[in-house]
Amino acid sequence: MDPEVVGQALSTLGKGIAPALIAKAQELGLPLPAELDSPAADLPPRRIIGVLRQIAGHFFPLLARYDRLQMNSDP
């Protein structure tokens, strides 16, 4: 993941957490979003948050469940 792209999308803390969680997910063999399959993948800042949410959902499923409920209730 391009650190510059991460930096454009997340706060200082998020910049560090995103790559750490991705690395941990890879270490645990968790399924990752398709965007991360290729190191050369073009991941725009707008998608970083969504990707981070997908990965975070593996670690914090109750927080992800809230996310899904909100998204389903959005018009």
Next chain:
Amino acid sequence: MPARDGSHALDHVVVVLFENRSLDNVLGHLYGPGDGKDFDGVIGKQLSNPIPAWAEHGAERKVVPYSVATDMDSPNPDSGEEYFHTNTQLFNSIDDHNRSKIGEAVTAPWNVPPPGAVPAMDGFVTDYISTFTGETGRQPTYDEYAHIMTECTPEQLPVLSGIARDFGVFDHWFSEVPSQTFMNRSFWTAATSSGFVVNSPIGKWLAKNNAETIFDRLEAHGRTWKVYIMEPMPISFTGVIHYPRLKDRLATHFVPFAEFEKDAAAGTLPDFSLIEPNMLGGHGDYHPAFGRSFSDTVDLAMDNPSAMLAGEAFLQRVFTAYRSATSQTGPNVWNTPLLIGWDEPGGTYDHVPPGPVPPPDPFAPPGEFGFTFDRSGYRVPAILVSPWIAPGSVYNEEYRHTSLIATLRKSWDSVRHSRCETPRPAPSSTSSPSTRPATQTPGPPSRPVRCPSGRWTPKWWARR
């Protein structure tokens, strides 16, 4: 029925921890000399910081006087907060080769002050000019760096100030580590940061912070806990910081804040509740701004116009939920105090120098950067809310984050914590406050309280 004598005032505890503000920065104007309080704020004091001679703009002014903020997104860009920035802020000590450097570009000796140096709290302008230059590639104008020497008034932060005035405020609550978020949050919940002194790289926390936590100890003694996270934050920092210890609890004990609102109203709060504001995109945590230094080409509506104002809104939500806890049989406001705290001051100015502290483990080797954890970070805001607290209370004694664990250990005797056996957080009935300043127990159980009968009523609440 709730006990009317305060004997159960600490049966349960709720803690919410915000981000990166000093006491002066958000509560410095809470009380002045005319208010009849012994409060160590900024009113009536001539406070300033020197401008370094190498500043390209405004150096001829010599100093930046402390003043009121005119921007609710200040400081922007974010001030430096790592150990090496805090060294500069407290001691005005900056290595020539570290000037205008940030992050991994900073190198040894990490702006460490000379041996025996006493913090003069006079390097905030120096560090902000250096950090601003490192972040943006140019030196700031006087107006751009002067706002590191500003603070908010009660009128600008009515929720925080209103709660502080209606309950009790600590005016000497110090952060534990003169550095960033993760270490200080780890001290709140484990009384150590396992030798880590900066957040990065985050992977080290996931792999190596194996310190026993208050959550482990609560469970070992049959007590319940939850971590409530402000939506839509998809991650708990507590869960990340203590991953080796809590990885098997992430799917059960880390829940959206909406559950706190339900639990409070239903009388089903756990023994210990920890609340995290949103600390990622969409900050609701009072954190200084981070976005304005980014490229103009970023097409993202990432953050609130002000994390301060979003923090106010979230604090009001927390307080409203707390007020709703009036269950006759379960956890309620009479048996559950709310502690509003901060992790670290984040590089915002404060005028009170932090003092020396005993290391959490005197036999441990030095931590990162050779730091031995023998001096604490500087002041952060802390407010204690409970009906047993008289409005307008001010606590002048020194407290630190480990005071929470010390308090729980003392009040919930079964919750003994191995880290609490070390000198730093452990209270002792025979220790003197003058020699163990961080170990006093805050709050209702240890001090005279007034029965809230007749005062703790909906009518009383409604006047806010």
